[in-house]
Amino acid sequence: xxxxxxxxxxxxxxxxxxxxxxxxxxxxxxxxxxxxxxxxxxxxxxxxxxxxxxxxxxxxxxxxxxxxxxxxxxxxxxxxxxxxxxxxxxxxxxxxxxxxxxxxxxxxxxxxxxxxxxxxxxxxxxxxxxxxxxxxxxxxxxxxxxxxxxxxxxxxxxxxxxxxxxxxxxxxxxxxxxxxxxxxxxxxxxxxxxxxxxxxxxxxxxxxxxxxxxxxxxxxxxxxxxxxxxxxxxxxxxxxxxxxx
Numbered sequence: 001x002x003x004x005x006x007x008x009x010x011x012x013x014x015x016x017x018x019x020x021x022x023x024x025x026x027x028x029x030x031x032x033x034x035x036x037x038x039x040x041x042x043x044x045x046x047x048x049x050x051x052x053x054x055x056x057x058x059x060x061x062x063x064x065x066x067x068x069x070x071x072x073x074x075x076x077x078x079x080x081x082x083x084x085x086x087x088x089x090x091x092x093x094x095x096x097x098x099x100x101x102x103x104x105x106x107x108x109x110x111x112x113x114x115x116x117x118x119x120x121x122x123x124x125x126x127x128x129x130x131x132x133x134x135x136x137x138x139x140x141x142x143x144x145x146x147x148x149x150x151x152x153x154x155x156x157x158x159x160x161x162x163x164x165x166x167x168x169x170x171x172x173x174x175x176x177x178x179x180x181x182x183x184x185x186x187x188x189x190x191x192x193x194x195x196x197x198x199x200x201x202x203x204x205x206x207x208x209x210x211x212x213x214x215x216x217x218x219x220x221x222x223x224x225x226x227x228x229x230x231x232x233x234x235x236x237x238x239x240x241x242x243x244x245x
Contacts, residue, residue, distance in 0.1 A: 010113035013071040013097055013106070018063050021053025021074070026060040027081040028138065035084065036225065037232035038145060046141055050118055061096065062137040064156070065120035067168045073097040073112050075137065075156065084225060086138075114160065118153040119168050125151045131174045131196075133161070135182065139221035143177075146224050150175075158182050161189045170195040179219040180205040 024047050032038040046052065053061030055076055064072040074096035078087040086092065100106040117137045132150040134140055140154040155161050158179070166174075174196045178186035187201045209218060 008111060008113065010066070010070070010072060010115075011110055013073055013100065015069075015071055017074070017096060017100075018051055018053065018065070018071050021055070021061050021063075022047070022051060023054035024052065025058070026052075026054035026079075027058040028060045028077075028079040028084065028141075029054075030058075030081040031079060031084040032145075032228075035082065036228040038228065042145060046144060049121065049144065050141065051120075052141075059092075059094075062117055062154075062156075063096075064115050064117055066115040067119050067123055069120050069123065072115055075117075077137075079138075084138075114156065114165060116153045116165060116168065117156050118151070121151055121153070122168050122172070127171060128173075131169060131172045132177060133166075133174060134177045134220050135179055136219060136221055139177075139219055139224065142221050142224035142228070146227055158185070161186055161193075163192050163194065166193050167195055169193070172196050173198045174200070176201045177204065177220045178202075179217060180209045180214055181217045 059076045059078045061074040063074040076094040078092040129151045132152050134154050137154045140152040143152040190199045190201050
């Protein structure tokens with residue numbers, strides 16, 4: 001297994017792997033298509049914006065592309081196509097670099113230096129775009145569907161909100177949208193993010209979550225899925241008229 005280290009010069013996966021995996025044929029996109037009635041045009045936009053890949057078994061590949069478009073690696077995750085929930089089995093989460101090492105296509109001394117999921121978008125999005133940061137890659141995709149005027153990024157883990165991993169946010173206005181059980185932790189971590197122009201820690205889930213939802217430790221993605229399903233059933237106002245989080 002490759003090492004993970006943020007303090008050294010980053011190493012990259014050949015970009016050909018990003019190109020060759022480029023596909024919407026994964027179970028999470030199937031969930032969006034069939035259960036949330038997301039249009040194919042919106043799925044194409046999402047695929048192209050985040051350079052989403054798919055594996056042969058229907059897993060989605062979340063490529064971590066840095067500000068300069070270099071592929072740090074890709075996180076491979078499997079979802080249930082009916083519920084949209086992550087499949088939590090021993091082999092449901094993997095990394096592209098790990099697979100390449102196992103097959104001898106990368107050397108065993110490869111060291112993963114993670115960046116924000118979606119970081120490459122900052123290179124082309126206007127600097128005055130509000131950047132919304134969530135924990136899971138899934139939530140970033142959902143946020144981009146519902147509130148496309150924001151630039152949605154993900155840390156890929158609760159503890160990944162660090163000054164090093166957020167260094168590309170220089171001079172940006174940032175909204176942090178922590179999971180319901182991570183609000184206090186992210187509020188404290190926000191004090192360490194010295195590069196953004198402004199950082200706001202949203203208390204949306206703190207305000208609206210029920211006791212049951214707190215017990216389930218919901219994230220903004222759960223709320224956005226409900227929004228998409230309601231909109232598909234014509235029980236929700238148009239996205240442009242909806243109040244942002």
